[in-house]
Amino acid sequence: MDRQGRLRWIAGRQDGLVCREQALEHGFTRHEVDNLVAFGRWQSLARAVYLPQPVAAVEPSRRQQIRAVLLSLGPAAHAVLDTAAELHGIAGLPSSDEIHIGLPGAAAKRARIGQPNIVLHQLEHPAESLVSLSGLPATDPISTVSDVILRAGRYPAVCILDSALNRGLLSEDDLSSVARRIRRRPGAVAARGYLAEADGRAQSPLETRARLRCVDGRVPPDVLQLEVRDDDGYLLGIGDLGWRAPRVIAEADGRGVHGTPDALFADRRRQNRLVNAGWTVLRFTWQDTLDPAYIPWIVRQALSTPRP
Template sequence: MVVVDRTDLVRVIASGQDGLITRAQALRAGFSRHDIDHLVTVGRWRPLARAVYLVRSRSIESPARQCRVRAAVLSLGPQAHAVFGTAAELHGIAGLPRGDEIHVALPGRAAKRTRVSDPAIVLHQLEHPPGKVVQVNGIAATVPRLTVAEIILRERRYAAVSVLDSALNRGLITTECLAAIAVLIRGRRGAIAARGYLAEADGRAQSPLETRTRLRCVDGRVPPDALQLEVRDDDGYLLGIGDLGWRGPQVIAEADGRDPHATVEAAFADRRRQNRLVNAGWTVLRFTWQDTLRPDYIPWTVRQALVAARSR
């Protein structure tokens, strides 16, 4: 018979939970309540949520976001699951601002009985059947289709369309899902606006910045006629791919996100690609997140480029 040391057992459990252990798991592993309290007092275990501890806390000054989300869900019991922006975050769906809040749901009676002391945890009283909840890296969360549906009912247009585009681009939902989502949200508060967001969704957008740039162009009445436009020379050689394109006047708009274009190698590659496109007769415009905060700037700049291109 192999006897497993309780400390080793806790270490094994915690290794599959972002370094976390619940009080109940520690008790089942053989620790007493006094043992647990002592480990917390001396700083070996750090409380991250109610009855959830980070093991070997001295080596981790700031727990990762996923660790904090897992702690919040674990602290609220087996029926708890991430919802809204927190579920989207776990699925890798972009488009919402990243805040400190952690959105967790419990069914009716369980939610009413639960008191949350952590101000970062936002508890929602929601009923979700088992088939609508999945495990994402071991953390319970609503399935992508439901996650997106609930977000677009709550968010404004730019964020909502960005979420839809991201989910489509990552293959977490399909274009066929959009019709199903429209049915899912029927009759709910915000459904009329959300149906409009569904109509504007386009999975070719590779980032929320591309989505926002496109929507600014649409609102400014200079919508692009192509996304992820491939530009080739007479021999078929690929010169570059433009985020947004106007094929007739040969204008391309690039959405320059901070992370993808931050490295020196990326900057050099961007310049080489732009030179190839310009030499082939294309006008290349570049927009940043800051540019999308002004409703008039992007469409005005695009319109000027289109006029100049057509007068050549």
């Protein structure tokens, strides 16, 4: 196998990336590597880490960007906080191009970055609190959630908790472990309140935000994921938020799930079945959750409307 083949084999195990040291070990000279980067045949993604493809040929993926930073900072580096949550697929935090990396104190002080979107944290996690996510080292779900909710505000923190519970990354018993881990840490008092509001039945951050708006507006739903059936037991639909006595349902319409033509068609048919069965169906979007008063006001109007 020639040096190009050996380098392709290494890149295949690292999301398509190679380190400068690896290139030198397999027959490339420093001058060759510098020229490949200078003339745009290789892309430099982090210090001494490259994507060996032309700049115009491919845009590096988010995963490649994270992998490049981890490779650049050495074996002690691991994804933490928002980036660890992203790798686990835990939803609820604002979108950002920042990459959060944890390093032990001494290593963090010696690290050289040179990229404004890389955020280093002097964090030490025991080996048992780290996992490999398809080759990327990161804090495990319990450690990730514990770290995030100490720094996040109430809405994103509860969204993170709901998402981790809903995806099965945390169990209800794990919430007690999170409470112990955050004890006496800055932000712990507020974070304990977020733990009390967590509910794994919420299937999206939008559902969580809509629920919290209702709670804050003193019209909390009495059930989540309410199944509505007819007299024969046929399932008419499932409501994200439900008020059973007044027969009111609220749906959280996210663009990802409800934005396709097929999803819109199914939503309309389900809504028609529920309305014909005597239910009021409300629909809320992300924009609606930005106004603290809007969702509670709409729900309160529906709850106070006399039923036939």
